Amino acid sequence: MPQTIVTRFAPSPTGALHVGGARTALYNWAFAKRHGGKFLLRLEDTDQARSSDAAADAMLKDLAWIGLDWDNANDVPRQSQRLHLYNAAIEKLLSAGKAYEDNGAIRFKIPAEPISFHDEVRGDVTIPAGQTEDFVIRKTDGFPTYHLAVVVDDADMGVTHVLRAQEHLSNTPKHILLQNALGLPRPTYAHFGLILNQDGSKMSKRDKSKTAQQELRRWLDQGGNIEWFAEECVSRNDFIDMIGKSEDSAKKVSPQDIKEFLTKKSSEYSELDVKDIPERIAEVLGFTLPEIDVADFRESGYLPDTLCNYLALLGWNPGNDLEKFDNTFLAGNFSLDRVNKGDSKFDREKLASFNSDAINEMPVDELAIEFAERLFHAYGMPPNPGLKYLLTEKDYQLWDNAIHHVGVGEGQRLPTSPPPIASGAKKFDMEHCRLLAEIYRPRSKTLCDPVKLGKFFFDWNLYAPDQYDPKAVDKILKKNDNEGLKVLAQLQQTLNNVADADWNEQSIEAAVKLFAEANALGLGKVAQPLRVAVSGSTVSPGIGQTLTILGKQETLQRIANCLALCGQ
């Protein structure tokens, strides 16, 4: 009887699951599924200082979100709770003279022999003797190191195949030596390439700090006020303490200071306990951080299936021109001999393209719900009859909390910016969400796009001139002696003549076309001024669709206000 294949994913819960880890998990999962084996999870929390329960929970949640399931869900082992196993192994090595004490730690004595092993993706790998020094297997805090724990656990859990990224390739000899010394079986190994940034550096959480650092530096160089920043970002005193400068020496803040600032954990500052500093800086300064973690992609509006598809393709392919596939396909076709050896650069454009295609294929109703939820998150504005039924209890609380703070708290930070008073908000129910979902489906790269692109539909202040793009106003409305404004003024009557009952795409377009013909104007000369009047810019979906969603009253009101605001 052939052995049952057992794979595992063993993250250390020191932070969110990043895409590299997700891909490793996906491959292990797919490999096990493909061979009817088991896929197990294990939490490697032997670094007491950096591990946390919150991170562990988030990790599991992210894995579930990308569609993975594991066979030991009832009892995911945590290394911190299996010290007895490691201690037993260490005792065994000690008494066999294969390990020794050194300053309170225990080191493994490396046998002086070259070590070679077979790697399923790389072939035979040999490391000459004397390359590795005696390494620590038990730290002074009594916890085992990664190397010891991995070897003991993999054997204990019956892991037959270890599939991981190349960063572990040079650790493998250590593990094999340990297995030999402990009389444990050697699993089959396979190491694949790393996921890199476009510039060739390793894609890691550090990239967020790097971006934040660059942006902050640039902002300061352009005359940004460090005092204001400090006040907004953390409390000012914390910031001053942190960089160890006197209060009025903003100019002396060096890149090094910023770097240190960014690498500190947010938990060290009283004002910040939820968000990490790069996130906070991005929020304060208004730029976006690169997505690195699975959760980042989720928040940015990527579909889990798409993420998996793209990630799987980054280092594996089915061997033909097929690129679009789901996890089920992966589970049925994944094989190690088609895994690439080289590293691969993460191409956000291609991921976005895949995501865009996937959104295009989503049922409109499904997109409408996604849209409604994101609308709520951005504006705390549940469409009538209420998103309440679509929201989780927690989200609802968040919203409830948010609206009660609107315009109240001085210096009080809301989870999101306070909802602007939208003149059309009252009317924004699920049906409107559905309409917008339909319109924005073909033009969205992410699930967030309908909210961003359709902003003018629900986030509109009738009395704010600054929401009109000045360039659009000049070019479309004022150019040629207020040509556009004149058209707009006439259009009021034309649109008003469309009966309420006929306020739909066809009738509106027909009316607009008729008007254009009657006045010997190109359609663009009519539609563009209209577009600017109701959306503030030259970009919107088809004019008929746009006006239909806005409704007759809102449309006429916006036109009237536009004439008043831009007509001077």
Add this chain to the structure above:
RNA sequence: GCCCCCAUCGUCUAGCCCGGCCCAGGACACCGGCUUUUCAAGCCGAGAACAGGGGUUCAAAUCCCCUUGGGGGUACCA
């Protein structure tokens, strides 16, 4: 420094193991065109690569060697 790994269009890659069907195929991006009331979408089309040098062979992207380039490791992190 030392050790290990890797190397096809800008990017992800097919082809390489079992040399000839490959003056190298697909996808994303880019560029051009069609469509068009804007922006997208859609459709059509173009450009774009075997890192370099030596071998082996009738024949090399495919096999061998060297060089160069990239990555990883070298922790009481995992």
